[in-house]
Amino acid sequence: MCCLLAHIAASGGAQLLIDVYTSPVLVALLKHPESAIYSKSLQVLAEISDASENIGPCADVYTDALPTLVMFLQSPEAEAVKWTCRILGNIAVHETLLAATLNADPCVPLVSLLSQANRRLDGLYALHHISSSEIGACTVIYADAIPILSTLLNPGHNGDYLQLTCNVLANIASHRNLVQTILDANVCTPLLSLLSHSESGVQYAAAHALRRISCRSTGARIVVDLGALPVLQDLLQSTDLQLIITICQVIGNIARGRPLRRALLQTSLCAHLASLLSHPEEAVKLSALVPLDCLSRTQHGILAIVDAHAISALIELMRSSDVQVLHAISKVLSNMASENGLSQADLPLAHLLRHAEPAVYVSALNLLFHICLSNTGIPGATGAIYSAVALLQRELKTLNTRNLAKGCRILGISIGHDESRSQETIEVSLSGCVILVSLLRHSSTRVHYAAAGALLEISSRSERGARYIVNANAVPDLIQLLHSADTDASAHIHIPEILGRIVSYRILVQTTIDVDAASRLAELLRHPMFAVRGLAAKILHQTAENSGIGLHAVIKANMLPNLVDMLQSQKEELRTCTCELLGAISWLDERSREDIVDAGACYSLCQLLRDASLAVRLAAISALCKISKSANGAHAIVKANELSALGERLQALDKAILPSVCEVVGNITLQDDLPLDLIDRGICAVLMPLLRREDDSADCNAPNRLTVQLSGVPRSLAGAPPKLMQMQYLY
Numbered sequence: 001m002c003c004l005l006a007h008i009a010a011s012g013g014a015q016l017l018i019d020v021y022t023s024p025v026l027v028a029l030l031k032h033p034e035s036a037i038y039s040k041s042l043q044v045l046a047e048i049s050d051a052s053e054n055i056g057p058c059a060d061v062y063t064d065a066l067p068t069l070v071m072f073l074q075s076p077e078a079e080a081v082k083w084t085c086r087i088l089g090n091i092a093v094h095e096t097l098l099a100a101t102l103n104a105d106p107c108v109p110l111v112s113l114l115s116q117a118n119r120r121l122d123g124l125y126a127l128h129h130i131s132s133s134e135i136g137a138c139t140v141i142y143a144d145a146i147p148i149l150s151t152l153l154n155p156g157h158n159g160d161y162l163q164l165t166c167n168v169l170a171n172i173a174s175h176r177n178l179v180q181t182i183l184d185a186n187v188c189t190p191l192l193s194l195l196s197h198s199e200s201g202v203q204y205a206a207a208h209a210l211r212r213i214s215c216r217s218t219g220a221r222i223v224v225d226l227g228a229l230p231v232l233q234d235l236l237q238s239t240d241l242q243l244i245i246t247i248c249q250v251i252g253n254i255a256r257g258r259p260l261r262r263a264l265l266q267t268s269l270c271a272h273l274a275s276l277l278s279h280p281e282e283a284v285k286l287s288a289l290v291p292l293d294c295l296s297r298t299q300h301g302i303l304a305i306v307d308a309h310a311i312s313a314l315i316e317l318m319r320s321s322d323v324q325v326l327h328a329i330s331k332v333l334s335n336m337a338s339e340n341g342l343s344q345a346d347l348p349l350a351h352l353l354r355h356a357e358p359a360v361y362v363s364a365l366n367l368l369f370h371i372c373l374s375n376t377g378i379p380g381a382t383g384a385i386y387s388a389v390a391l392l393q394r395e396l397k398t399l400n401t402r403n404l405a406k407g408c409r410i411l412g413i414s415i416g417h418d419e420s421r422s423q424e425t426i427e428v429s430l431s432g433c434v435i436l437v438s439l440l441r442h443s444s445t446r447v448h449y450a451a452a453g454a455l456l457e458i459s460s461r462s463e464r465g466a467r468y469i470v471n472a473n474a475v476p477d478l479i480q481l482l483h484s485a486d487t488d489a490s491a492h493i494h495i496p497e498i499l500g501r502i503v504s505y506r507i508l509v510q511t512t513i514d515v516d517a518a519s520r521l522a523e524l525l526r527h528p529m530f531a532v533r534g535l536a537a538k539i540l541h542q543t544a545e546n547s548g549i550g551l552h553a554v555i556k557a558n559m560l561p562n563l564v565d566m567l568q569s570q571k572e573e574l575r576t577c578t579c580e581l582l583g584a585i586s587w588l589d590e591r592s593r594e595d596i597v598d599a600g601a602c603y604s605l606c607q608l609l610r611d612a613s614l615a616v617r618l619a620a621i622s623a624l625c626k627i628s629k630s631a632n633g634a635h636a637i638v639k640a641n642e643l644s645a646l647g648e649r650l651q652a653l654d655k656a657i658l659p660s661v662c663e664v665v666g667n668i669t670l671q672d673d674l675p676l677d678l679i680d681r682g683i684c685a686v687l688m689p690l691l692r693r694e695d696d697s698a699d700c701n702a703p704n705r706l707t708v709q710l711s712g713v714p715r716s717l718a719g720a721p722p723k724l725m726q727m728q729y730l731y
Contacts, residue, residue, distance in 0.1 A: 043083050063097065066104040073109040078118060085110070085122035089129035098133055106130075107143035114148045124152075124164035131171035137178055140168070146185045153190035159199045166191065166205035173212040179219060188213065188222050195231050200240045207235070207246040214253035223250070224260050229267050236272045241281055248273070248287035255294030265304050270295060274310035282322045289328035296335035305336070318348050323357045330363030337370040347371075349384035353391050361391055362403055369406040372413040385414045386424070389432050396435070404439065405450035411436055412454025415468065416461040426468075433458065433472035440481055440495075452494035459501035466502045475502065479520045482532070496524070496535030503542045518543070518553035525559045525566070533566060534574040541581045551585045555592065560585075560599035567604040572613045579608065579619030586626040586633070593630040602627060602636040614656055621660040628667035637668060 045065075072084040088106050091097045107130065113123030127145065130136040145168075152165040169191075173182045191213075194206035210228075213219035228250075235247045251269060254260045264270070269291075276288035292310070295301035305311070317329050330352065349371075352364035368384055392399070392407045399407065411432040436458075439451035455474070458465040469475070478495050499521075524536035543550035554560065566578040582601055586593045596602075605627070608620035627633035 043079075045083070045087055063100045066100060066106075070104045070106050070109065073106065073113065081113070081119050082122045085113070085126040089126040092126070092130040092136060093132055098136065101130070102136060102139050107139045107145070111140075111143045111145045111148060114145070114152065120152075121158075121160055121164065124161065124168065128164050128167045128171065131168050134175045134178070137172045137175050140172065141178065141181055146172075146181060146187075150185050150187050150190070153187065153194065155190075155193060155197055159197075159202050162194060162197070162199075162202045163205040166194070166202070166209040170205075170209040170212045173209065173219070174215075176216070179213060179216050182213060183219060183222060188219070188226055192223075192226055192228050192231060195228075195235060200238070200243060203235070203238075204240065204243045204246060207243060207250060211246055211249045211253065214250050217257050220254045220257055220260055224254060224263050229254075229263065229269065233267060233269050233272055236269075236276065241284060244276070244284055245287040248276070248284075248290060252287075252290035252294055255291045258298070261295060261298065261301065264291075264295065265300055270301075270304040270310075271308040274305065274308040274313060277310060277313035277317060282320070282325055285317065285320075286322070286325050286328055289325070289332060293328060293331050293335065296332045296339075299339050302336050302339050305332075315347060318352060323359055326352060326355070326357075326360045327363045330360075330367045334363075334367045334370045337367060337374050339374075347384075350387040353384055353387035358395075358398070361395070362399070365391065365403055365406060365410070369410055372410050385410070385432075386428050388414075389428050389435065392435050393431065396438070401442075401444040401446050404442065404444070404447045408436060408439060408447065408450035408454040412457040415454075416457045416465055429465075429468045430471055433468045433474060437469075437472055437474040437477050440477060449494070452498070456494045456498050456501070459498050463505045466505055469498065470502060475499065475517065479517045482520065482524055482527075482536075496532060496539060500535060500539050500542065503539055515549060515553070518550045519557060521550060522553040522557040522559050525554070525557075525562045530569060530571050530574050534571070534577050537563075537566070537574075537577045537581045541577065541584050551581075551588055551592070554581070554585060555595055560595055560601070564599050564601050564604055567601070567608060572616060575608065575611070576613070576615045576619045579605065579616065579623050583619070583623035583626050586623060590630055593627055594632050596627060597630075597632045597636040602633065606637065609657070609661075617657050618660075621657045621664065624664050625660050625667070628664045631671055634668045634671045637664070 069084050069087060072080050075081055075084075088101060088110070092101045106126070110123045110126050110130075113119045114127075116123075127140055131140045149165050149168060152161055155162075169182055169187055173179045188210070191206045191209050194202055195210075197203050197206070210223060214223050232247050232251055236244060238244055238247075251264065251273070255264055273288045273292055276284055279285055279288070292305060296305060314329055314332060317325060320326055320329075333347065347367075349364055349368055353361050353368070355361045355364070364384075365388065368388055388407065388410055392404075392411075396404075415429045415432050433455070436451045436454050440448045440455075442448045442451070455469055455478075459469055478499055482495050518540070521536050521540055525533055527533050527536070540550035540554060554563070560582075563578050563582055566574055567582075569575050569578070582596060582605070586596050602624070605620045605624050608616050609624075611617050611620070624637065628637060
């Protein structure tokens with residue numbers, strides 16, 4: 001009966017035996033006194049454990065049998081040991097049975113089998129499977145297996161022994177915390193010698209172990225120091241595909257470390273890797289691209305790739321149908337583009353951007369991103385912009401935030417720098433701007449900040465770029481977004497700048513700033529960010545030359561008190577643009593000047609005449625010149641008791657603002673109801689010493705011109721103060 005079951009199991013009927021639940025019976029037979037019976041039971045159990053992917057239904061049965069199975073490892077019968085090792089190895093790879101298997105402590109007797117030539121292969125089989133898990137590998141190490149495994153790496157041993165020994169070491173080395181144990185055992189030297197073994201299976205197993213070891217930087221360093229690079233280079237010409245692929249992976253691990261990368265570049269490995277790009281097998285091409293990806297991350301590596309004439313092969317591979325190959329090529333070319341290593345390459349990017357596979361078109365998008373950043377004008381990249389716009393339109397909802405941000409940057413650079421005026425370019429640029437505007441409302445901060453930055457770049461380049469944004473109907477959205485609580489503060493900074501660029505082109509002002517937009521901008525004068533307040537003030541000021549719509553919006557929104565508060569800002573730029581905006585508003589009409597006076601702006605403006613910044617002083621005195629043209633404005637300056645500030649500027653001979661100061665003083669003195677003694681105290685006392693100066697420079701002629709104004713005041717000089725009479729006499 002056992003022979004029949006063994007035949008059924010060996011003939012592919014193991015699952016059938018599981019289904020009829022024969023395992024408990026077979027386990028019971030393990031205790032039979034007849035060796036033939038328990039040996040056949042072990043064979044059937046081995047076949048069942050070997051063939052069953054899901055061993056769950058038999059888990060309890062095998063768990064109960066483990067103590068008996070471990071005892072069989074010391075059996076004098078070779079067949080019993082063989083099948084027992086096979087069972088232990090097969091069940092150890094199942095997570096449900098791993099802990100129970102290790103608790104039975106099979107590793108010590110298994111390691112002892114390695115010293116027995118006729119049972120060594122069976123012991124290695126079980127240890128190979130047990131070491132596939134980290135806890136199993138630890139148990140193998142604790143059983144002192146490493147020294148014995150090291151001795152088995154002798155090239156004179158059986159090829160099967162060598163392969164399994166390499167596999168056990170590879171399993172242990174694959175666990176980060178255990179690789180140092182392998183390195184301490186100095187197994188790299190015998191493994192390297194096995195790369196020259198006559199059997200390709202042994203070569204592959206040794207290469208596989210070295211691949212696992214070289215995944216760690218310490219292991220990669222040891223492999224290089226042992227002089228492995230020439231051997232690896234020779235093996236790239238092997239006819240064994242799996243061996244070539246594994247060797248490429250070893251080289252890739254070495255190339256990941258910057259110091260070791262230099263050692264690779266001192267050999268001709270790059271040329272050999274480049275030759276593999278023309279290999280008929282896609283898997284080989286893909287494996288060669290892995291180390292090339294690492295090498296292309298430095299300028300020296302790029303030069304080596306170029307010298308190896310690999311560019312044409314890479315471009316040719318861009319027409320491959322293999323998704324993984326296309327993805328890997330895009331990574332290599334992206335690295336090269338970021339280092340300006342593709343200046344003469346004609347890349348079929350449009351083809352990749354239209355690819356159906358996300359991994360491909362995302363990689364192509366990343367490549368185009370690096371091309372745009374490098375600004376090398378690579379042939380083929382310009383045409384790819386059209387495909388990039390189409391891709392973003394198609395996959396707007398599926399691309400992740402990182403790739404959407406890259407797409408925004410691509411559009412910003414390409415549209416902003418494109419000098420073509422063809423109809424196709426105009427349509428694509430307009431479509432790109434529409435996409436960017438839509439992304440301003442994206443939930444991700446990273447995306448809408450990137451979109452705002454791209455629109456800023458487009459609007460900064462030329463009026464044509466600003467017109468694209470206007471024609472994309474972006475302005476209403478831009479202004480509305482400034483009031484959105486969902487918009488990132490950093491994007492708030494970009495949006496006023498974009499609008500400022502647009503309105504700086506006069507032809508676009510009426511198109512962009514309507515009553516609603518102006519009202520929203522005026523409301524931003526109370527925004528918590530000074531940069532937003534300042535930029536909003538700049539935009540509103542820019543509308544002054546073309547229409548007063550923005551200035552009226554400030555008054556209507558009752559923002560003049562806010563502007564007065566902004567004059568106290570610590571930021572020079574904000575003080576300057578606020579003065580300019582107040583000056584523009586005061587120029588509208590008499591009523592506007594009265595509103596500014598009522599808001600208490602005169603005192604703050606006079607205070608700014610003492611500001612350390614020349615730009616602030618110029619803006620402040622310019623505003624005062626306009627305000628002082630009205631009677632209320634002149635009286636407000638006097639009532640603010642700030643004639644002393646004007647006098648200080650006159651005494652200091654502040655050349656930049658002296659003419660404007662004199663103009664303000666002249667406007668004040670033209671008011672008939674201004675007390676003459678105030679003129680005498682506040683003005684004449686300052687002007688008298690200035691008029692006696694013999695300096696004929698322009699800044700000293702300003703007081704003379706003011707004296708003409710004073711002499712023309714329609715007053716009865718009979719009651720004029722003495723100093724005013726003296727000034728007329730001097731003049």
